[in-house]
Amino acid sequence: MSSEQYPLLSKIDSPKDLKKLPVSKLSSLASELRDFLISTVSKTSGHFASGLGAVELTIALHYVFDTPHDQLIWDVGHQAYPHKILTGRRDLLKTIRQKNGLHPFLWRQESEYDVFSTGHASTSISEALGLAIANRIEKNDKKVVAVIGDGALTGGVAFEAMNHAGDLNEDVLIILNDNEMSISESVGSLSKHMAMWLSAPSYNNMLKKGRKTLSSLPKIKEFAIRAHEHLKGMMLPGTLFEELGFNYVGPIDGHDIETLVSVLQNLKQLKGPRILHVGTIKGKGYQPAEENPTAYHGVPKFDVPVGVETSDKKRNTFDENFGNWLMYAAEHNEKVMGITPAMCSGSGMVPFSQKYKDRYFDVAIAEQHALLLSSGLAAGGMLPVVCVYSTFLQRAYDQIIHDLAIQDVPVVVAVDRAGVVGPDGPTHQGVFDIAFIRSVPNMIMMTPSSLGMQWKMLNTALAYGHPAAVRYPRGGGIFSDNEVTDATVEIGKGNVLREGKDICFIVWGPLVHDVYRTVNEQHKDYTVVDMRFVKPMDEELIVSMAGKHSVIVTLEDGVVQGGAGEEVARLVSRNYLVCPVLNLGIPDEFIEQATASEIYEQCGMDGVSVVGKAEQFLDGYKNILNRVK
Ligand SMILES: Cc1ncc(C[n+]2csc(CCOP(=O)(O)OP(=O)(O)O)c2C)c(N)n1
Numbered sequence: 001m002s003s004e005q006y007p008l009l010s011k012i013d014s015p016k017d018l019k020k021l022p023v024s025k026l027s028s029l030a031s032e033l034r035d036f037l038i039s040t041v042s043k044t045s046g047h048f049a050s051g052l053g054a055v056e057l058t059i060a061l062h063y064v065f066d067t068p069h070d071q072l073i074w075d076v077g078h079q080a081y082p083h084k085i086l087t088g089r090r091d092l093l094k095t096i097r098q099k100n101g102l103h104p105f106l107w108r109q110e111s112e113y114d115v116f117s118t119g120h121a122s123t124s125i126s127e128a129l130g131l132a133i134a135n136r137i138e139k140n141d142k143k144v145v146a147v148i149g150d151g152a153l154t155g156g157v158a159f160e161a162m163n164h165a166g167d168l169n170e171d172v173l174i175i176l177n178d179n180e181m182s183i184s185e186s187v188g189s190l191s192k193h194m195a196m197w198l199s200a201p202s203y204n205n206m207l208k209k210g211r212k213t214l215s216s217l218p219k220i221k222e223f224a225i226r227a228h229e230h231l232k233g234m235m236l237p238g239t240l241f242e243e244l245g246f247n248y249v250g251p252i253d254g255h256d257i258e259t260l261v262s263v264l265q266n267l268k269q270l271k272g273p274r275i276l277h278v279g280t281i282k283g284k285g286y287q288p289a290e291e292n293p294t295a296y297h298g299v300p301k302f303d304v305p306v307g308v309e310t311s312d313k314k315r316n317t318f319d320e321n322f323g324n325w326l327m328y329a330a331e332h333n334e335k336v337m338g339i340t341p342a343m344c345s346g347s348g349m350v351p352f353s354q355k356y357k358d359r360y361f362d363v364a365i366a367e368q369h370a371l372l373l374s375s376g377l378a379a380g381g382m383l384p385v386v387c388v389y390s391t392f393l394q395r396a397y398d399q400i401i402h403d404l405a406i407q408d409v410p411v412v413v414a415v416d417r418a419g420v421v422g423p424d425g426p427t428h429q430g431v432f433d434i435a436f437i438r439s440v441p442n443m444i445m446m447t448p449s450s451l452g453m454q455w456k457m458l459n460t461a462l463a464y465g466h467p468a469a470v471r472y473p474r475g476g477g478i479f480s481d482n483e484v485t486d487a488t489v490e491i492g493k494g495n496v497l498r499e500g501k502d503i504c505f506i507v508w509g510p511l512v513h514d515v516y517r518t519v520n521e522q523h524k525d526y527t528v529v530d531m532r533f534v535k536p537m538d539e540e541l542i543v544s545m546a547g548k549h550s551v552i553v554t555l556e557d558g559v560v561q562g563g564a565g566e567e568v569a570r571l572v573s574r575n576y577l578v579c580p581v582l583n584l585g586i587p588d589e590f591i592e593q594a595t596a597s598e599i600y601e602q603c604g605m606d607g608v609s610v611v612g613k614a615e616q617f618l619d620g621y622k623n624i625l626n627r628v629k
């Protein structure tokens with residue numbers, strides 16, 4: 001890093017160096033940090049606008065608290081690039097989200113400053129409370145601070161934690177970083193309420209008054225005793241949090257670094273559950289991101305003077321195809337409703353949200369509620385379609401069982417980002433959904449291999465009359481047939497793409513194309529089946545294939561343990577057939593960040609590896625047969 005371009009930042013190798021600076025230099029450091037962030041992320045791609053908005057907050061927190069002795073927890077971790085920069089990872093930022101590079105979010109094994117490995121929202125308050133209890137029992141003097149955004153605060157578990165923390169009266173400081181944005185605009189009554197606090201005409205006066213009051217108080221004890229009543233009167237907005245047992249301070253301007261430092265220094269001395277409400281601007285310091293924070297939440301590589309491509313041009317992705325299908329379904333059936341837990345744009349639902357305002361529900365970061373709401377809508381005669389990323393659906397497993405399957409209600413669960421997602425790393429790989437859904441009675445589960453098939457399977461799910469899941473991956477797909485159609489698929493039937501001998505490949509989802517292509521390119525005469533259904537599984541086809549081939553090789557974009565391939569082996573065996581089955585997919589480990597194709601190669605799931613492994617398996621079997629003879 002050049003010390004000419006970054007005179008202050010280039011000298012910060014850890015928060016200790018930061019503490020050497022006078023407060024008056026911190027805002028210059030903030031602008032250097034912002035420049036560095038913009039210049040680096042524009043070259044790497046990654047999470048962008050949230051980090052920009054949290055620059056001053058991050059500096060102030062590391063300036064005031066004694067990290068890593070004091071424990072700083074970032075909710076989600078997508079805003080933590082400035083934290084990484086200040087905690088010794090500045091020069092590695094250019095490797096973020098890449099194979100063997102920095103983790104996309106926080107990662108315990110990456111740094112002693114990362115208290116938890118993160119990626120999913122709304123976890124920080126519970127974790128902070130746990131640490132605070134442990135610290136009290138251990139009789140150490142560590143402070144615990146959790147930083148949670150207004151979006152992450154909408155997750156129910158954050159309230160479960162506050163309810164508990166307020167009651168226990170433990171020592172936790174919560175920083176509510178309120179930029180009035182989730183990925184899309186923050187939704188819900190709490191967020192409307194908080195927006196009113198931030199936009200109240202008295203807000204600016206309050207900031208000035210607050211700054212004066214908080215920074216001019218010399219003695220903390222005096223502050224603790226007297227300011228409490230004074231602040232309560234002054235900071236009326238926090239009544240809700242006060243009712244939950246928190247000492248609420250705010251809202252204050254999260255870009256005024258001197259105020260932040262002085263308020264945090266005071267709050268550091270107080271005890272019990274405290275919440276500091278900080279107003280920030282998502283994308284702060286890069287105009288296009290401030291204007292369109294949704295588009296800049298996560299960015300591809302871009303030219304800094306130009307910005308990212310934000311046009312609606314067609315990309316042939318599974319999420320966009322889902323969005324188009326939802327529009328089509330809604331147009332043909334007025335009972336169709338679209339539900340998203342805060343992932344409107346990523347799920348391709350923007351056009352639907354604009355055209356069908358009354359039938360669209362962004363429920364905030366509330367996956368459990370999204371499924372429960374869908375269950376209620378379905379029981380009331382509607383046709384809810386709820387789209388959830390595979391990794392976040394893990395949050396709502398009980399609702400799948402208890403509230404969809406046991407009720408046997410017609411809810412379509414569109415499972416997006418299913419399979420390897422690539423650079424978002426271990427917390428975000430959507431590799432468990434097959435394993436956790438296939439064991440649930442009353443559910444069916446489909447895995448389209450193309451965009452045309454995704455459309456038909458969604459039609460099938462909608463017409464099914466019971467809970468049905470359609471899982472599809474992140475990114476692009478091919479059109480194998482007509483896109484806009486009423487056609488459905490026969491439930492529980494696989495499709496033989498090519499019929500050969502010796503090895504039968506049974507594949508779920510788009511990975512089938514790579515296997516099919518490789519078999520053809522290598523001029524091999526093997527069978528390739530696009531299995532289409534995880535559940536019900538085409539037992540007849542499996543039995544017939546087991547009878548005709550020496551071995552079966554299954555491949556799925558999900559974990560092998562408990563996956564669909566294991567069901568094939570079970571079906572072969574329960575039909576008294578002798579046909580060894582090799583299950584390929586994600587091994588029993590968490591998959592680090594890399595591009596999707598790097599991950600497939602690493603896990604031996606690309607076409608060439610799959611065919612190679614299958615042939616080895618066949619050879620192994622033949623050897624054993626020869627030995628037995
Ligand atoms: C359980 C879960 N659901 C959804 C997401 C996707 N997600 C990541 S960040 C985010 C928005 C968070 O908003 P906020 O906490 O206010 O942070 P900001 O980006 O505004 O700084 C969402 C919905 C997630 N990470 N975890």
Ligand SMILES: CC(=O)[C@@H](O)[C@H](O)COP(=O)(O)O
Pocket residue numbers: 076078119297298346417421424474
């Ligand atoms: C941090 C987080 O959970 C989201 O920002 C997620 O990274 C979005 O993923 P997509 O880019 O696949 O929509």
Ligand SMILES: [Mg+2]
Pocket residue numbers: 149150151152177178179180181182
């Ligand atoms: Mg926010």
